Amino acid sequence: MKLIHLLALLPFIGILGCISWINKVTPYVFGLPFLLFWIVFWVIATSVIMTILYRLDPANKKGESQ
Template identity: 45%
Template sequence: MKPIHCLGLLPFVAFFSGGWLAEHLAPRVFGLPFLMAWNVLWLVASSGIMALMFCLDGSTRAGAIAEDTVDGGRA
């Protein structure tokens, strides 16, 4: 396992730490309850983190997938 794959734990930890933070912070963020805003934020952030992991992975499978997308999957 590469060190970059450890980034995948960040959204998991963030989702479960939101309940603890909700007890100590403001009740509303952008008009939403704090916990809902926290989960929406990390839902979007986790997609970005996974895209970053894919780009930085550098494995041959990731390169093959990108090449198949470019040439339409023709071998």
């Protein structure tokens, strides 16, 4: 488990840790109620974070042998 893996904790903090502050309907962002926008934002951020992890993880450097 390397330091970079800690990046994966961010969505947990973003989605679960901030809930009391972002539990509201307005302002609308991209047409979505704020709570929904916040969760969707973190879903997309998760995908970006996982891409970074995947690229940096030496375990994925090996070719698709077998």
